[in-house]
Amino acid sequence: MYIQPLKMNLGYQKFKAALILxxxxxxxxxxxxxxxxxxxEHILSFSFPEPFEYTIFFNxxxxxxxxxxxFGACMGICGAALQTTLxxxxxxxxxxxxxxxxxxxxxxxxxLFGQGFFFLVQPSAIxxxxxxxxxxxxxxxxxGQLSPISLVLxxxxxxxxFSGLLSLIQILVDPEKTQTIVAxxxxxxxxxxxxxxxxxxxxALLGIVGLLILRWRIFTLxxxxxxxxxxxxxxxxxxxxxxxxxSVATASIISVTGIIGWVCLISPHITRFIVGSDPIYLLPASxxxxxxxxxxxxxxxxxxxxxxxxxxxxxxxxxxxxxxxxMRRSMHEWRN
Numbered sequence: 001m002y003i004q005p006l007k008m009n010l011g012y013q014k015f016k017a018a019l020i021l022x023x024x025x026x027x028x029x030x031x032x033x034x035x036x037x038x039x040x041e042h043i044l045s046f047s048f049p050e051p052f053e054y055t056i057f058f059n060x061x062x063x064x065x066x067x068x069x070x071f072g073a074c075m076g077i078c079g080a081a082l083q084t085t086l087x088x089x090x091x092x093x094x095x096x097x098x099x100x101x102x103x104x105x106x107x108x109x110x111x112l113f114g115q116g117f118f119f120l121v122q123p124s125a126i127x128x129x130x131x132x133x134x135x136x137x138x139x140x141x142x143x144g145q146l147s148p149i150s151l152v153l154x155x156x157x158x159x160x161x162f163s164g165l166l167s168l169i170q171i172l173v174d175p176e177k178t179q180t181i182v183a184x185x186x187x188x189x190x191x192x193x194x195x196x197x198x199x200x201x202x203x204a205l206l207g208i209v210g211l212l213i214l215r216w217r218i219f220t221l222x223x224x225x226x227x228x229x230x231x232x233x234x235x236x237x238x239x240x241x242x243x244x245x246x247s248v249a250t251a252s253i254i255s256v257t258g259i260i261g262w263v264c265l266i267s268p269h270i271t272r273f274i275v276g277s278d279p280i281y282l283l284p285a286s287x288x289x290x291x292x293x294x295x296x297x298x299x300x301x302x303x304x305x306x307x308x309x310x311x312x313x314x315x316x317x318x319x320x321x322x323x324x325x326x327m328r329r330s331m332h333e334w335r336n
Contacts, residue, residue, distance in 0.1 A: 077286050273326055
């Protein structure tokens with residue numbers, strides 16, 4: 001088992017503690033560091049000598065940190081669950097039509113209602129994200145069964161459809177709305193509020209918990225359809241449930257953050273490099289890695305330059321070369 005070296009070096013209890021402590025340390029560092037430094041003792045005691053320090057912490061950094069951590073955790077476990085279930089290292093929630101559907105839903109709401117009704121963007125993005133995965137499931141059923149290859153092909157078709165519709169909206173609307181749509185599709189966290197957290201986090205956490213509960217089923221599915229059936233698993237039903245859980249969690253979280261790429265693809269691969277491919281350990285570890293990766297990326301996005309860079313650009317710049325390196329290291333494993 002791939003986790004065995006870590007258990008021998010750290011011990012399993014220490015390993016579990018590390019999964020919690022590492023993102024927690026990064027989380028508090030995120031809260032402290034910025035254009036204005038907030039001492040850790042002020043945060044831990046929740047005592048801020050200056051009113052503007054409290055405003056920066058409570059109204060800007062804390063909701064943004066929570067959203068970033070939950071986004072990373074959600075993308076990490078959803079990517080790991082789908083890659084393992086569908087036995088494809090390139091699968092992510094974005095490939096199954098969820099992100100393109102959400103992007104189209106957000107763009108449609110912006111085009112129809114404008115800035116005055118921006119609160120409609122989130123529900124529209126969630127609804128069309130779920131419509132995207134529904135269409136993917138519908139298309140994949142044309143082959144008669146819900147196989148991994150049919151799901152991926154269905155997702156590619158649906159993603160292309162929604163991407164084309166998104167481009168059409170950007171051409172037809174006025175430049176101001178086009179700029180808003182582009183900003184949403186790049187992905188950013190600088191506009192996150194407590195209202196956004198309340199809308200997106202509960203459903204994302206529901207998906208995370210559901211996938212953790214099902215990780216033994218995911219382990220069985222990773223062995224192949226025939227072996228899973230021989231163990232009494234209803235393969236299509238379990239695969240459908242896992243896809244739906246990942247889809248609901250993904251659609252809810254990206255409805256407020258926009259499309260932040262590479263997190264759901266790179267986090268599971270980083271985790272495999274650390275703990276191996278056993279889903280029993282891979283899924284909870286992907287939560288920790290995803291949250292840490294996202295917090296670090298967003299911290300870089302708001303501190304590296306005199307103005308803030310959209311975090312989606314940072315995750316792409318970091319994720320693409322890192323993914324190439326990890327894929328080269330793990331190519332033999334995926335061939336097997």
